[in-house]
Amino acid sequence: MKQVLLALLLFAAAPLVAQDIKTLLKEAENAERSLKDSEALDKYKQVLATDPDNIQALVKASELSSGIGARLADKKAKKTYFDQAKTYADKALQVDANNADANYVRAVVAGKLTETETENKKIVAYVKEVKDYADKALALNPVHARASFTLGKWHMEMVNLNWAKKAAVKLLFGGLPDATIDDAIKYMEKSRQLDKYFVLNHLELAKAYKADNKPAKAIEILNLLVKLPNRTADDAALKEEGKKMLQDML
Template identity: 35%
Template sequence: MRRLFRAFPVILFLFCAAFAGVADDGVSGNNDKLLQRAEELLGSYRDSEALVVYEKILEEASENYIALCRASYLHSKISERYTDETKKLEHAAKARTYANRAYALNPTDAESNYVMALSLGCQALVSGPRERLTSINELKSFVDAALAADAEHAGAWHILGRWYFKMANLNFAEKAASKVLFGGICGTATNKDAADAIERAIVYNPKNIRYYYDLAQVYNEMKDKEACISTLTKALTLTDLETKEELELSRRCKIMLREKQNT
């Protein structure tokens, strides 16, 4: 997940002045410094510390678009690390709240739509069956909007791929519920769609091991052994792995590759 926003820190900071115009009161000189500090912390993979700084900015400038997008992203990211349902719910709820506020400020921008989609996916993981399907259904429109604004947004392509994969592999009860609630939205979603979308994510960010791992899972579901092995092999050529999440994904890729080569 770390590199879903790999280009986001640099790009958003460089264009800080442009985004600042979204807020009524602008970004003060002090908030400029805080933004720079938060970017440095995030770039050093100190997510929790960066989140504290972004939320401090929002205490002083509640409509700071950059801080809202980043705070939402970090809450979604941190939520996935918890096994405790209460903690997961707390972070998921905050991710959605910040995303809603960012979207209200700039509903056509790629990042506001991206964090909306990300927060909905995060929320789906901690919801009941009906709420989960509702969140997954809502997610698609935000992903589409993000890609309409930025066709090279790797994170949005990755979420789209995961959406296709989920919808293509609903169980019988989920398919029935989806048909009743949304008119059978899963009808056009296939594993091939999922693979194609995640491949696009890799094109735009070839150093994110999460993309390779998820793509390998899709190919495994498709029974495409050759593509699965090729994807895992590429994943294991990545050497710039610095977080616990990335190292764990690399370990899983090694295990999966060994299993595929021995079958």
């Protein structure tokens, strides 16, 4: 009899739990939209405490952890957030290895970990992961704006590697990967077509055009950039960087 009552209570509680999760997800989205990343991250963590396999919460918790960590000055604190972001991304991939967003955030955190890692071999391994996961995200969703940007940024960074890192990359990849400024621009332009409000993509695209000796195109992109609305906690600072770059080019 007790087991029957317990089963009935659990059955009755299930809709309430689902409703709580839905409410928390909405609150997290609103906090993120208000540029309150830490508050949003806490909400997603609350979702995961109840529903540890919630793919949306895992993806967003990883993305926010990467973003918050990137803003910190202390390298140890940055790494703590990046490691947390990797844990969430890895869990998301365990839940659904063919989820484009999960692959995208895993690519992002691999890129972030290159900033805190000191061992060349591990840095290069992370560099390889960036491309592998971004490639898979785009294979799963060819119109994924942020995955397209991530791949474009990867090409840009490969072009600009110093000789020591090029040697390490060559050793791990079995040769230098095909990376060109043209491909960097191609992927970032694709990202711009898919998401015209993506501030970071505009800034990096302008840098790519400048590096490719196309100042007119860089200025065109920067003029668009400074007029964009702030949609993430990083956008105001990125727009200021773009504004300074524009002033220096005029």
